[in-house]
Amino acid sequence: MxxxxxxxxxxxxxxxxxxxxxxxxxxxxxxxxxxxxxxxxxxxxxxxxxxxxxxxxxxxxxxxxxxxGKGTFPKTEMKPTSDSIIKTQEQEHNPLVKSHNPKEVETNQTSKNIESLSINNSKEIDRIVIFFKDGTFKNYTH
Structure with a gap:
């Protein structure tokens, strides 16, 4: 309510x-x-x-x-850049991000990790949505 x-x-x-x-x-x-x-x-x-x-x-x-009242305002959404992925608290435990230095994590490395998670190698992952217990979510796009 x-x-x-x-x-x-x-x-x-x-x-x-x-x-x-x-x-x-x-x-x-x-x-x-x-x-x-x-x-x-x-x-x-x-x-x-x-x-x-x-x-x-x-x-x-x-x-x-x-x-x-759960979540943030204004909404913050993380999107990979062509140079690197910016590390957030949620990414510290993200299996797609191995490095603790955001400058070292290249988009193509993440793409390879995403591809390995594909159910079928002929399909590409377009986005990953992580839902948190507090009702918020993060949307990561490729």
């Missing part, structure tokens, strides 16, 4: 982060100004449609963070 007052605080944080007014935020999301006002005041709970519009309009908003 969504805690309306906590949801309202997180929604206010999103509005302030993007330097929007409630009216401009409502316009960008595609809802009436009164809808935002009612959600912020705690009078109404957000609908699924409203939540999805916020996520579609502002991609840095993470679903689990918006709904229950």
């Amino acid at each position: 969504i805690n309306s007052s906590e949801f309202s605080k997180r929604l206010e944080k999103v509005i302030k982060f993007y330097d929007e007014t409630a009216s401009s935020f409502a316009e960008k999301v595609g809802v009436q100004r009164s809808s935002i006002s009612h959600i912020l005041s705690g009078r109404n709970k957000p609908s699924l449609d409203f939540v999805m519009k916020v996520l579609d309009t502002f991609p840095d908003v993470e679903l689990y963070w918006l709904l229950n």
Whole structure:
């Protein structure tokens, strides 16, 4: 169940982060100004449609963070670069990352490790999603 007052605080944080007014935020999301006002005041709970519009309009908003405060805002997503992979805490125990020095981990090394995890050698892995017990996730793309 969504805690309306906590949801309202997180929604206010999103509005302030993007330097929007409630009216401009409502316009960008595609809802009436009164809808935002009612959600912020705690009078109404957000609908699924409203939540999805916020996520579609502002991609840095993470679903689990918006709904229950778990996760991060703004959303941080790690993507391999052509030179190296940046090490994060989650990668310390990642079997695809052997080195503790991010400069030493080249994309092609990771690609070889990913290929060895393939179920069928004729198929390539496009992305790996790791789900954490707190409801958050990390998306790694090739």
